[in-house]
Amino acid sequence: GAIVAYLPLFMSDRFDSTPFNIGLVLSCGSLSSALISTNLSTLGRFIHVRYMVAAAFGLYTLSFGWIALSNTAWHLLVTSALFGFGQGLNIPNVQTILVGSAPVEVRGVFMAFNSMVIMVGISLGPIIASIILNIWGITQIYYAFGLLTLIFMLLVLVSGRDLNI
Secondary structure, eight states: OOTTTTHHHHHHHHHOHHHHHHHHHHHEEEEEHHHHHHHHHHHHHHSOHHHHHHHHHHHHHHHHHHHHHOOSHHHHHHHHHHHHHHHHHHHHHHHHHHHHHHHHHHHHHHHHHHHHHHHHHHHHHHHHHHHHHHHHHHHHHHHHHHHHHHHHHHHHHHHHOOOOO
């Protein structure tokens, strides 16, 4: 919600960005996600899944904070890339964890539940961001979501369950 729905507004309001520049920044995130996710098997030889997922949330936190503090629209290319790297680390690894954790008989239920949770997040994210926008302003959206992703990173790091994938 903070990236797809509000980053174009943020860029337009703060930096008077053109639609081309906004599209360039958003596509940078998708490209970096593709780049990192295609190299997960190599990373997986050196980094445990738990730490890749925690790193993903750390990258989200860093990118949200950097967006809020950006002085130029070109910084947002870097923040978008960081967010994309986080997506590329997070989504495939969480799916791998789910597949590895679910008994074969109910694996489809686990994957369907995961899709439902993602859709709920996609639906609620912009609504929550709009509430924050109306109360505190657009910059605070990125601080709030950065704090939320920092909490998730810490939860992944301190979770008692070892992810043996």
